[in-house]
Amino acid sequence: MNRKLHGIHAPHRKNTADSVPKRMPPPPVITVPMSMNIGAPAKPVVKAGDLVKVGQIIAEAGGFMSAPIYSGVSGKVKKLDEILSSNGRFDTAIVIESDGQQTLYEGLTKPVITDQKSFVDAVRTCGVIGLGGAGFPTSVKLNVDPDRVHAIIINGAECEPYITSDTRTMMDNADRVVMGAQLLQKYYTADRIVIGIEDNKPQCIEIMKEAGKDVPGFEVAELPAMYPQGGEKVLIYNTTGQIVPEGKLPIDVGCIVINCTTLAVIARYIETGIPLVEKVITVDGSAVANPQNIIVPVGTPIRDVLNYVGLKTEPRKVLYGGPMMGICVPNLDAPILKNTNAILAFDEKDAQDPVPTPCIRCGRCVNHCPFGLMPAAIEQAYNDRDGAALKKLKVNLCMECGCCSYGCPARRPLVQINKLAKAVLNRYNQEQKALAEKEAAKKAAKEEAGVHGK
Amino acid sequence: MENNKIVSVNPHIYAPDTTTTIMRDVVLALVPAVIASVLFFGPRALLVEAVCIAVAVLCEWGFEKICKRPNTIGDFSAVVTGLLLALNLPVSIPIWQAAFGAFVAIVVVKQLFGGIGMNFANPAITARIVMLVAFGSAMTTWTAPAFADATSSATPLSIIAGINGVTAGTHTADELPSLVQMFLGARGGSLGETSCLALLLGGIYLIWRKVISWHTPVAFIATVFVLTALLGQQPLYQVMAGGLFIGAFFMATDYTTSPPTPKGKIVFGIGCGLLTVCIRVWGNYPEGVSFSILLMNILNPFICNLTRTKPFGGVEA
């Protein structure tokens, strides 16, 4: 390993690390969107008026790249609604009125696992998706030839400031994480199974070492607390030294990365038959009176979450996730999603966006980018709408981690520009492709004419 | 709770440094040099510094007003430029000439190219060179500093040049200040360039505050040291003489006109060192720091291109 990936020393603000998650009383109504995962949305299998219980299926996987959804409350389906999600798309959502009983569905059965296929099936049935935030259906990730897997990397490097839900998973459910790890080991014959944990979570490191001490091949990798340590490619590099090339997946370098909470949810399903119906989330931020971790059903409106933990002042900015990569919630009736691990609410002062000033070419963005990109140059190329330059600058590799914007003394909106620059690059690539096709067609036509002419 | 939330792209937190805090740090880092300038050259040093800063800020404000550009005097960059220019002038400089220099730095070199971040050459250095050409004699009239036992007011480098017969004038080695005097700053020279101690303090502060990185100054100074040693000069003397310290820590590290990557910074520093030695040893001027930095400023875009970072996992198309 000769290259050290850059990053930033963001403030940790793990105020809730000692807060044992409490179960919030069920909200009166939950709204469960169908597109919580990357890929195809789930298909509702209930209609208005149906009675459902906790753990009962309400939507089935809408294709291979999809995951089923289960009800997090017991009660009555009120309607199938259309909601505007925070990524700007209209989405179908199932609205369920809770009866407050939280009665468990009688039909829950533990999956029978005999081989890799039945294991992947169980993961699929469990409804789990990448809970670290990505929302990629886990069963798809695990549906690979076991011989290709050399290292299984468990992501315990919760590097976003504030969030401690993975921390709590490792502290409260270490056995389940280890059980999941053992299952992976069994069905994937990987040589190494590494859990990467940042060194600002010494308790987690201790607990995971203890829990995994009898498991052959299980290692705890203590990583420096540096953002974005938990970025998939960063974690792979820092635990195995492998570089995932552009356009490839972790499995192409023999790695599977799985979030520790995802693994614990899978293990719980296998142990108890209860699929993914609720989430541990961290609620924090300057507008929150009592920052804490709570357990809520998937679909709980953010408004209810904030009311439950209490607010100091009216929040001006509310985030899904952490302050580095979190997405703003415009509407407090938006629900907790499967891959929501935190809700942060900020007061007026912390909500304000800084005013950009001219770039002073200080190079901080370049020297902070984990992937060695040059955001200041990308901004120039974007301003010129120069697709060829953007291609060279590899803006497509940007993971939007936010390190560049974070450190920019001129407060340039670099992440935003990178997102837009990716669109410019895509259009450029399409144009180039179309051009190449046209050329090829012309050439073919010419050749044909030549043949006929003879 | 209302649904009137602010929506913006990530990230939602920022590092405390802004352009203003950075420029403020540079000014702070120059305070020891300012104190040294007053100690060695008397209160007129303060006057020159005040005039340069005032004119620089005024020009920035006025030009932006006329061009209807946003007012940027709050970011302190004009203060830095004015101060750096003043520290590169002799104490006896006529006030109107100092003011002219500040005008050139801000209006011609900085604002006409688009303002902060857009200039291709360091404003203070370029203005100094313009002044050197325009007001040759005033710019090279040196005043003997306080606390010096040497009788000559000439700068050590011009004494050496005289001894070596490169320039006219008869100097003898006895006129040279001692190494300790060189380090403390009791020697002839520009206001802020003589005290290596003061500049070193400022430089270390900037490195500690992560405003600059060590790469450029170390590469610059080390190159001069090694090359002059190889050429049979007294290397310790050479690195402390002239404007090397102020150039290496404060001028060659200017963000806009030097490369962003560590590799680029080292190349830039070595280039500056090489040119400085060439000018000092073979050139017509006894001192070459300003010229070498300006030349490297011009080469900067090429260095930037050659020392780009390598995208992680990037595949050549």
Ligand code: SF4
């Ligand atoms: S960090 Fe900001 S000011 Fe510095 S080079 Fe990058 S974009 Fe410019």
Ligand code: SF4
């Ligand atoms: S957001 Fe993109 S360009 Fe900026 S630091 Fe992260 S990966 Fe690099």
